[in-house]
Amino acid sequence: MYKNKITQALLLSAGMAVAATSFSTLAADVPAGVKLAAKQELVRGNGTEVESLDPQKVSGVPESNVLRDLLEGLVNQDGNGALVGGVAESWETEDNKTWIFHFRKDAKWSNGDPVVAEDFVYTWRRLADPKTGSPYASYLEMTTMANAGDIILGKKSPETLGVEAVDKHTLKVTLDKPVPYFASMTVHTSLKPVNKKVVESLGDKWTSPANYVGNGAYTLDKWVVNERIVLARSETYWDNDKTVLNQVTYLPIENQVAEMNRFLAGEVDVTYEMPNEHFKRLVKEYPEDVKVTPYLCSYYYEFNTTRAPFDNEDVRKALSYAIDRDVIAKFIVGKGETPAYNFTPLATNGLDVEMPQYSELSQKERVAKAKELLAKAGYGSDNPLKFDLLYNTSENHKKVAVAIASMWKKSLGVTAVLENQEWKSYLDTKRQGDFDVSRAGWCGDYNEASTFLAILRDGHSQNYPKYSSKSYDAQLDKALAAASDADRSAAYKGAEALLAKDMPIMPIYHYVNARLVNPKLGGYPEKNPEDNIFSKDMYIIAD
Numbered sequence: 001m002y003k004n005k006i007t008q009a010l011l012l013s014a015g016m017a018v019a020a021t022s023f024s025t026l027a028a029d030v031p032a033g034v035k036l037a038a039k040q041e042l043v044r045g046n047g048t049e050v051e052s053l054d055p056q057k058v059s060g061v062p063e064s065n066v067l068r069d070l071l072e073g074l075v076n077q078d079g080n081g082a083l084v085g086g087v088a089e090s091w092e093t094e095d096n097k098t099w100i101f102h103f104r105k106d107a108k109w110s111n112g113d114p115v116v117a118e119d120f121v122y123t124w125r126r127l128a129d130p131k132t133g134s135p136y137a138s139y140l141e142m143t144t145m146a147n148a149g150d151i152i153l154g155k156k157s158p159e160t161l162g163v164e165a166v167d168k169h170t171l172k173v174t175l176d177k178p179v180p181y182f183a184s185m186t187v188h189t190s191l192k193p194v195n196k197k198v199v200e201s202l203g204d205k206w207t208s209p210a211n212y213v214g215n216g217a218y219t220l221d222k223w224v225v226n227e228r229i230v231l232a233r234s235e236t237y238w239d240n241d242k243t244v245l246n247q248v249t250y251l252p253i254e255n256q257v258a259e260m261n262r263f264l265a266g267e268v269d270v271t272y273e274m275p276n277e278h279f280k281r282l283v284k285e286y287p288e289d290v291k292v293t294p295y296l297c298s299y300y301y302e303f304n305t306t307r308a309p310f311d312n313e314d315v316r317k318a319l320s321y322a323i324d325r326d327v328i329a330k331f332i333v334g335k336g337e338t339p340a341y342n343f344t345p346l347a348t349n350g351l352d353v354e355m356p357q358y359s360e361l362s363q364k365e366r367v368a369k370a371k372e373l374l375a376k377a378g379y380g381s382d383n384p385l386k387f388d389l390l391y392n393t394s395e396n397h398k399k400v401a402v403a404i405a406s407m408w409k410k411s412l413g414v415t416a417v418l419e420n421q422e423w424k425s426y427l428d429t430k431r432q433g434d435f436d437v438s439r440a441g442w443c444g445d446y447n448e449a450s451t452f453l454a455i456l457r458d459g460h461s462q463n464y465p466k467y468s469s470k471s472y473d474a475q476l477d478k479a480l481a482a483a484s485d486a487d488r489s490a491a492y493k494g495a496e497a498l499l500a501k502d503m504p505i506m507p508i509y510h511y512v513n514a515r516l517v518n519p520k521l522g523g524y525p526e527k528n529p530e531d532n533i534f535s536k537d538m539y540i541i542a543d
Contacts, residue, residue: 030244030539034522037540041247042521045259047272048393048423049226049252053207055192056127059135059427059462061443062272064189066250069231069535070214071192074101074120074171075183077532079525081447083184087115087193087215088171096178103169108236109195111213117165119193125151125158126199127190135431136190138461139445142454143185144177144480152461177480184446187532217243217536226252231535244539254393254422260516263289269518269540276396279335279514288519292336294529296345296444297511298452299337301389301404302465304435305504309385313502314373317358319437320506321370322411323404324363328508332403333396335514340507342496343442344452347510347529351449352489356500367411374412386415391439392426400508401439430464438464440505444530449492450479456504467504 030036050063055071058064074088088101107115126132128140128151140148146162162174175182185191195213198206205211212220217240218231229250233243251268253259256275260282262268274282274290283290303310310316325339341359344351358366379385389405391397398420405416416437421429429435442462444451455462457473475495482488499505513531517524523538525531 029537030522035542036244037520037542040245040540041249042245042270042535042538042540043249043251043268044270045253045263045268045272046229046250047252048254050229050250051424051427053212053220053223053229054204055189055194056123056132056134056136058189060423062250062252062423065533066229066231067189067192068216068532069218069248070212070216070220071189071194072107072216072237073188073192074186076534077187077528077530079523079528079537081528081530081532083187087120091183093182096180096182097175099173099175099182100166101171101173103171104238105169106238107215108238109213109215110219110234110236111195111198112236113195113197113213114168115193115215116168117171118168119196120171120191121161121163121165122196123193124163124191125161126194128152128161129158130154134190135427135461136188138454138457138459139185139188139190141460142450143182144175144179146174146176179480181446181448184448187530188445217534218248221247228252237536239536243536245535248535254395256395263516263518268516269521270524271516273394273396274335274514274516276333276335276399282516286516289516291513291515291517291524291526293513293526293531294347295511295513295531296348296447296451296529297441297513297531298340298343298345298443299400299439299441299508299511300340300343301506301508302438302440303504303506304433304437304465305468306433306466307436309377309379310387310436312377314377315379315385316503316506318370318373318377318412319408319414320503321358321366321373322408322414323506323508324407325508326363327407328400328403332400333509336512337509340510341500343456343499343505343507344449344492344496345444345510348444348449348452349447350485350489350492352493353496354493356497358500370412374414379414381413384413384415386417387436388419389416389437389439390419390421390426390429390435393420393422397439404508433464433466440464441511443511447529450476453479453492453495456499465504467502469498469502472498472502 047062052058055067072086076084076086078084087107089104091101093099127134137152147156147160150156164172166172198213209220209223217237219234221232222230231248233246256273259271263271303316329337329339342353391401401418408414456467458468475491479488479491520541522541
């Protein structure tokens with residue numbers, strides 16, 4: 001974040017240009033009088049086995065958690081979500097279209113190579129290149145980086161992307177449209193750099209522990225698939241003198257009860273989640289260990305709109321209306337989550353949403369409307385609807401799926417056959433479009449409504465429902481071209497209204513982040529709504 005946080009926030013909210021500014025570095029800030037433990041090793045639950053440790057080939061939270069430690073982008077965040085320097089120690093723009101990033105000269109890769117502007121040029125071209133097949137390629141198009149869309153479609157060469165190494169320590173980025181929050185978008189995992197000579201010489205093998213070259217605060221020491229990923233402190237990291245934790249271990253524990261038990265046994269310092277049914281007991285018995293923090297994240301089900309009968313708007317609406325979101329939020333998950341009738345979390349900066357009409361009905365009235373819509377589509381007792389409901393392996397996801405399937409069966413006579421798949425298979429199934437209805441969750445890549453709404457744009461690489469609406473896309477275009485925050489907010493309101501009308505997804509609830517955290521862990525961020533946790537900023541306190 002800029003030194004004058006209040007002034008910068010006002011500038012960004014007004015869409016105004018900002019001048020060059022230097023930034024303070026951020027590392028573990030141990031308060032005076034705090035005694036550090038002799039053993040500085042952290043163990044984190046990470047939900048599941050990662051899909052990959054290649055930043056341009058992943059799309060999930062578990063992968064981002066690890067990559068945040070292994071790789072450093074242009075910009076980082078502090079514990080409040082404010083921007084701080086990463087590889088770039090300062091940046092500037094005059095019109096929010098041309099951005100200049102100035103690199104710190106002591107940034108290095110773990111093999112000793114200097115981190116230079118050309119590394120980011122190579123990486124971002126690689127992200128856009130259709131040959132890479134990145135599930136996050138469309139993120140570049142969301143930034144409006146020049147020619148990104150045409151490159152992703154194969155119409156232009158990756159070399160035409162709007163990014164240029166002015167010299168070794170200066171990166172110039174050219175956007176097609178002014179994006180006042182562009183710097184915050186560079187925090188994202190997909191834009192973190194890779195070492196060109198390592199990637200091109202080793203191919204997919206570059207991500208093994210023996211070959212991995214990163215520029216983050218930690219290096220990849222061990223990777224035992226389905227067991228653990230162990231990171232070691234990097235001696236080449238530019239701010240290593242301020243890093244405290246010497247080792248970070250990530251455990252792919254899919255069962256929340258098992259993870260809880262390992263935490264209570266002292267084997268895990270930070271859990272990925274908490275078992276919903278144990279939350280109230282844990283709050284009562286271990287109040288110092290339970291951390292509930294804001295989270296820009298939405299839980300929803302998505303329809304495969306290219307597959308009958310989910311190409312029918314009435315069927316989609318009927319299933320959505322029949323979900324009792326109050327029951328799901330308060331009793332099935334019950335950690336402070338809020339029922340969702342729109343996609344974008346209400347705490348998102350600059351969001352103004354008019355709740356859809358069905359949100360104002362009683363649940364009894366919603367079910368009655370759902371029955372009418374389903375009958376109109378030709379389904380009823382003489383022709384019952386049956387389909388598969390896909391979710392990734394997790395006891396918490398299973399509990400939600402069982403509850404919703406029961407609601408559909410009881411109120412509509414609809415049968416949802418539950419199908420769980422482990423993380424990698426689940427992602428692959430969705431990317432191939434081989435599903436009826438699927439569980440989904442989306443967490444903001446930056447704090448602005450477009451990070452949610454843009455994924456449902458026609459052609460977006462994360463648009464698994466295959467939603468296609470010219471009217472919806474036009475609202476997003478209006479937001480990008482908006483001359484004021486009010487105009488941008490109005491466009492987003494229009495986009496949310498279209499989602500409620502067309503119902504390509506069923507919003508269910510907006511998350512909070514609830515997990516168990518060792519009270520001896522200092523520096524744990526409790527006010528970062530994007531839940532971007534950097535291990536380099538934490539430390540273990542002595543008993």
